[in-house]
Amino acid sequence: MSKLLDGKVAIVTGASREIGAAMAELLAMHGCAVLAAHFGETDRAEALAERLRALGGRVLTHNADLSQVEANQALIARAVDAFGRVDILAANAGLTISGPFSPQPKNSGTPCSI
Numbered sequence: 001m002s003k004l005l006d007g008k009v010a011i012v013t014g015a016s017r018e019i020g021a022a023m024a025e026l027l028a029m030h031g032c033a034v035l036a037a038h039f040g041e042t043d044r045a046e047a048l049a050e051r052l053r054a055l056g057g058r059v060l061t062h063n064a065d066l067s068q069v070e071a072n073q074a075l076i077a078r079a080v081d082a083f084g085r086v087d088i089l090a091a092n093a094g095l096t097i098s099g100p101f102s103p104q105p106k107n108s109g110t111p112c113s114i
Contacts, residue, residue: 004031009033009034009035009079010032010034010089011076011079012027012090012092014092015034015037015048015061016036016038016041016044017041020036024052024059025048028055028058028059029057034058035060035061036048037062037063037093038063039063039064040063042061045061060078062078
């Protein structure tokens with residue numbers, strides 16, 4: 001029985017955890033070949049790939065700092081080299097920076113009550 005996405009190729013960024021891992025899993029289970037991109041979380045990404053391969057999925061991992069243009073180009077090239085094309089891009093990679101949203105100097109405004 002064919003699956004909904006048989007023959008399609010997906011790249012999922014941020015695929016080593018949480019929503020990215022769930023997207024990679026869902027795409028693979030529906031027949032997509034998946035390139036699971038991560039940044040520095042090789043163990044997590046490989047564990048995901050091994051689990052999906054055991055279920056019949058076609059999954060490769062790719063470590064990349066996608067804040068760099070060249071890394072994005074290499075990611076696409078890897079998918080095309082491995083799977084022949086790219087049909088789906090799930091751009092889920094993110095960067096977390098802890099700190100105030102909009103730094104304000106002390107005493108920078110007039111206090112008010114609402």
